[in-house]
Amino acid sequence: MRWRHPVFVCLILAPTLVPAASEEGGVSVRDAWIRETPPGMTMMAGYMALRNNTSRSQVLVAASSPGFATVMIHRTIVKDGMARMEHASQIELTPNASLIFAPGGYHLMLMSPIRPLRAGDPVVINLEFRGGLVLPVAFEVRK
Amino acid sequence: MQQIALKFSIMMTAVALAAMLAGVWLADIYREHDSRAVLLPNQVITLFPDPKPLTAFALTDHKNRVFDLASLKGKWSFLFFGFTHCPDICPTTLAVLARARDNIAKYTVGAEDIQFVFISVDPNRDTASKLRQYVDYFDTTFLGVTGNDAQIRNLAGQLGAAYQVAIKPGMENYPVYHSTAVFLLDPRARYHAVFTPPHDAEAISRRFKVVRELEAGNAT
Numbered sequence: 001m002r003w004r005h006p007v008f009v010c011l012i013l014a015p016t017l018v019p020a021a022s023e024e025g026g027v028s029v030r031d032a033w034i035r036e037t038p039p040g041m042t043m044m045a046g047y048m049a050l051r052n053n054t055s056r057s058q059v060l061v062a063a064s065s066p067g068f069a070t071v072m073i074h075r076t077i078v079k080d081g082m083a084r085m086e087h088a089s090q091i092e093l094t095p096n097a098s099l100i101f102a103p104g105g106y107h108l109m110l111m112s113p114i115r116p117l118r119a120g121d122p123v124v125i126n127l128e129f130r131g132g133l134v135l136p137v138a139f140e141v142r143k
Numbered sequence: 144m145q146q147i148a149l150k151f152s153i154m155m156t157a158v159a160l161a162a163m164l165a166g167v168w169l170a171d172i173y174r175e176h177d178s179r180a181v182l183l184p185n186q187v188i189t190l191f192p193d194p195k196p197l198t199a200f201a202l203t204d205h206k207n208r209v210f211d212l213a214s215l216k217g218k219w220s221f222l223f224f225g226f227t228h229c230p231d232i233c234p235t236t237l238a239v240l241a242r243a244r245d246n247i248a249k250y251t252v253g254a255e256d257i258q259f260v261f262i263s264v265d266p267n268r269d270t271a272s273k274l275r276q277y278v279d280y281f282d283t284t285f286l287g288v289t290g291n292d293a294q295i296r297n298l299a300g301q302l303g304a305a306y307q308v309a310i311k312p313g314m315e316n317y318p319v320y321h322s323t324a325v326f327l328l329d330p331r332a333r334y335h336a337v338f339t340p341p342h343d344a345e346a347i348s349r350r351f352k353v354v355r356e357l358e359a360g361n362a363t
Binding site: 039110 | 238280281303340341
């Protein structure tokens with residue numbers, strides 16, 4: 001069942017598709033999307049597949065966006081039978097490692113959109129890595 | 144050569160016998176109606192052979208109507224506990240449930256006898272109008288219900304659905320913890336089965352079709 005998930009399917013298909021959506025300093029991002037939420041909701045979540053193509057570790061330390069008041073790196077974990085969100089202060093990507101931000105796991109928590117977002121809208125989110133690398137990534141709002 | 148063929152046929156017979164025995168054993172579990180839970184393949188759903196009848200509870204839906212034990216009677220109900228300020232699990236699960244409902248609606252029996260209920264454990268922020276806006280987005284047939292803490296705790300307790308609202312004074316974005324399961328209640332308001340994450344629309348609709356058929360078979 002797990003393999004039916006669109007994110008995983010995209011990962012499998014990724015090498016055969018167009019080049020990475022965003023790539024800088026050897027870090028690439030594919031399939032960056034934000035889930036559309038019901039009107040009036042101020043909490044959204046962003047997902048993506050992140051890959052470190054370099055031979056040294058890359059540490060994601062923060063994210064920000066002109067489209068949202070606040071962006072935080074979160075992870076949904078299930079503990080004592082309950083889902084909860086944990087703030088991840090940093091995420092290390094070892095050389096050639098991939099990390100999938102997917103529903104039920106790591107996600108970018110996007111708070112208070114500056115304007116209402118609907119499916120198809122583009123939003124830029126800047127991923128900030130230790131050492132000063134900032135990777136602007138084009139996310140697409142999807143239903 | 145012949146010897147190899149003979150060994151092969153003995154082996155195949157043994158495999159076939161083992162498969163038959165396993166089948167008989169599984170059928171026995173279904174028939175026994177004891178309190179053992181049956182885990183169907185992939186652990187998508189846990190089915191209770193002896194479903195527990197729920198006792199009285201009272202909540203309010205997104206149109207300010209009473210949602211109680213009587214609301215469950217005559218319908219299969221899919222229940223999910225969450226809150227509207229939840230960015231990841233809740234919209235993901237509700238989107239899956241909306242697709243599952245579409246699938247079920249295509250079956251011969253249809254979706255007339257099913258309902259999907261989103262129970263907010265965060266009544267402080269989730270008013271009826273907010274719930275209405277929220278559930279309507281996913282599917283206009285979905286119900287959004289909530290109540291006070293004691294009322295929510297009553298139903299959640301009967302299903303073993305854990306939740307915790309960590310309100311702190313002056314805190315706007317307080318964390319809410321909640322169970323990720325989808326609870327299935329049968330038309331006699333009994334806790335019939337539970338779907339465990341990761342939720343998948345196709346898996347839920349297919350398993351539900353089997354459950355509904357099994358129950359129809361039991362009733363006749």
